[in-house]
Amino acid sequence: MDTLRYLPNVTTLQLDRETCIGCGECATVCPQGVFAVNAGKAALLDRDGCMECGACAKNCPVGAIQVNPGVGCAAYIISGWIKGRENATCGCDADCC
């Protein structure tokens, strides 16, 4: 997202370039253009653009990407504080996002 930027230096996204095989799946699935593949390796082109959706890590065939996936939603965060991050929900079933 070029026109709308959120807080910098907060994402938990980590890319292990040693493990990366350059398949490009992360660059395909990322909706924010965070990744670029150059010379057979993925690189973080725009790390602060990451919204931690987890699509890259979910589809990396060699586990080279680490991220704590979740929803950037205030209700979800509060629910995580109360019930623990693993059980966090938006608290509204299908009624929200």
Added chain:
Amino acid sequence: MQLSQPTPAPCCAEGNRTAAAGLILQPGINGRLQFPLAPEQSCRGADAAPAPAGPEQKPGYELCSFVAGFLDTAAGPIPRIKTGLDRSDHLGTVLARVGVNRARYRIAPGLYAVGKPDPEAPVLVTANYKLTFDALRRELGGMNAWLLVLDTRGVNVWCSAGKGILNAAEIVRRIRSSRLDQVVRRREIIVPQLAANGVCAREVKKASGFRVIWGPIRARDLKAFIQAGHRADPAMRRVTFDLRERLVLIPVEIYLLKKPTLWVLAALFVLSGLGSSIFSFSAAMERGWMAALACALGVCSGAVAVPALLPWIPGRAFAVKGALAGIPAALLVSLICWSRIGLGGHLALWLWTLTVSSVLAMNFTGATPFTSPSGVEKEMRRAIPLQIGAAVLAAVCWIGSNLTG
């Protein structure tokens, strides 16, 4: 492996009983055998007999208005859907956007056909939220394709994938139950890219033999994507959040406030009546509307102005954007209540308006496609204590102004 269960006639789920073409009622409702002819019908006359029941008619099911007919396939009859939206679709869209019936606005999952697809036609995977389904089919005019609708509990693609409802297991389950392997020759499906946070493409391939091709984010890019041999422009792979996309979210933001609003108004009424005589009903009436006005204008700035003007409001944290957007609203509240209250009262109304605006703007993070949970958590840890502090200070000033004023 192959299930031979009959595919039920797809129909809108519960709560969507009207506007279906060809209503089919259950025969023999009272357990009695019904006489084959209704009393007003007679055997006289040479008029053409009404059309007989089609193969799609099943007791207890009704046909959805978006179904144009049925296509015979090796896996049984598959409903062919219309690519144009009618009045009931548009009405449904408006109601879902406003928030009414939103959680129940869904269609039956399963396989559908668009145009006259053959075994070589592409398979498009989508969610069973009716708004998603409509947004997809309206872009498919003139195309021949199969539509594999997943059971995402009536939630859109991205959010259902984020919630873990739309995952590899659901895709595999739906491929099997619709016997997709008997309908198409190619072992590949086009899955929207925004499902990738819930779907591991390798798992789908391993469990079903079907390869996942990540399709574009927006349905309107599908034709170009397919024509280009499954190649997406970089722009097709990036989410956007333009003015139109933000404006359509505002009604739901307001609709979801209906519950807390009652509590807040009750609390403001009580606060407004507190004073030297413990509680004065006349003071509550006289001052309560001003607190309610601050609340209403705080909603206008936090839930309307912030979404609409998001890129132009300074600050990155939404709580900050909300507070800044609340300044003109608070100014307006102050002007309206100008000579009716003292300085303490004005301070209370300012704090209250800014706080409401800030909280609602922060709440809007969940509706945007670019906020990370780590970022939202960081801003909440800083903003919530300030917001609570401001609300308490506002209450103290408001009661204090009643005591002195």
